[in-house]
Amino acid sequence: MRGLLADTTPLRNPDFRRLWTSGIVTVVGGQLTVVAVPVQIYAITGNSAYVGLAGLFGLVPLVLFGLWGGALADVMDRRKLIIITTYGLIGTSVLLWLQAASGANNVWLLLCLFSLQQVFFAVNSPTRSAIIPRLLPLKDLPAANSLNMTVMQFGAIAGPLLAGVLIPHLGFATIYLLDSIALLATLWAVIKLPALPPTGEARRVGLRVLGEGFAYLATQKVLLASFVVDIIAMVFGMPRALFPEIAEDTFGDPSGGGLALGLLFAAMSAGAVLGGVFSGWLPRIRYQGRAVIICIALWGVAMIGFGVVVGVANPDSTPILLWLALGFLAFGGAVDMVSAALRSTMLQQVATDDMRGRLQGVFIVVVAGGPRIGDVLHGGAAFLFGTAVASAGGGILVVIGVVVSMLAFPAFMRYRVGRTGRPEHV
Secondary structure (H helix, E strand, O other), rough: OOOOOOOOHHHHHHHHHHHHHHHHHHHHHHHHHHHHHHHHHHHHOOHHHHHHHHHHHHHHHHHHHHHHHHHHOOOOOOHHHHHHHHHHHHHHHHHHHHHOOOOOOOOHHHHHHHHHHHHHHHHHHHHHHHHHHHHHHHHHHHHHHHHHHHHHHHHHHHHHHHHHHHHHHHHHHHHHHHHHHHHHHHHHHOOOOOOOOOOOOOOOHHHHHHHHHHHHHHHHHHHHHHHHHHHHHHHHOOOOOHHHHHHHHHOOOOOOOHHHHHHHHHHHHHHHHHHHHOOOHHOOOHHHHHHHHHHHHHHHHHHHHHHHHHHHOOOOHHHHHHHHHHHHHHOOOOHHHHHHHHHHHHHHHHHHHHHHHHHHHHHHHHHHHOOOOOOOHHHHHHHHHOHHHHHHHHHHHHHHHHHHHHHOOHHHHHOOOOOOOEEEEE
């Protein structure tokens, strides 16, 4: 049993332990804001089209500044950069609190503040990931990434649930203030970090530095393949855009959402948390590329199963079918957690330190952009063929895409690490 439970060895490092424990608080606080912003937008406008704009206002800075922030993490002291961006996140949360407390009720002000917050997050996130290999030995990276993924998924469950309970009673201003206070925990953790100066020769961010990152990625077939298979999984196999329609038309939720909708959105994160709790075996995986391929193929199978259940169920069906559908989503969330932890580990193992920031920036863009493209494709497919076909068909395309990737990137299948975590075959 001890071998199955999450490996907590990385927590023996005091710097990583402070980052991780502070993350438990700040991830939940951040999720409060993630929920509060669209709810406040709808409260101001009464129009879902404005709520949809929040996705655009969040995605554009995430893509642009994710790449720029990753490059910045390679040319300056990462400790200084993460301290600056943490102050920026605290500042924007305070501004969100002020606009709500003042009763401004200006949707464009709210959208702009949310976009500014995503700018700081886009620089902070790749920097934070690039720091981990400087704190821990390579053999501890799978366990460290599993612990981080578990906290993120825990926040994705706890944050929205708390927001749903607290917003009606405390109001938007208090929610933003709680996020600001929670971020102080991260500020304390990053201030305690040692100096992390750059190891490369570049000292300024420009197109040349960004170009060097993409040129380097083109030579690293293992990393390129890890990005490709993640895009396949998220673009073709993420049916979250269909959950509102499935909840109402298939499982009998009232108009506007109900229990089934909440369970559908929480199922993947619940599975990911469970997968993280029982992730003690991850550090023992040697052929990490093969493990990622297997996990993404299982993700596709899970989405096929989910689509089949949706096709069979109707509002008069037994509740067992809803729980079966949730089971497929939870299983998908568990294997996706393993895949994500291993892909993060591979990036940290293979990339040289002077390139880690830039590649982490690309990683953030892929992780953020893939599901949003998937939302568009699944919505269109559901309009043409129905939610069951869109869900199951997406899962089939994931499996096909993984098989093609195996043939196109044989180096990914051969990728192996030794007991010290150092790549033995790239």
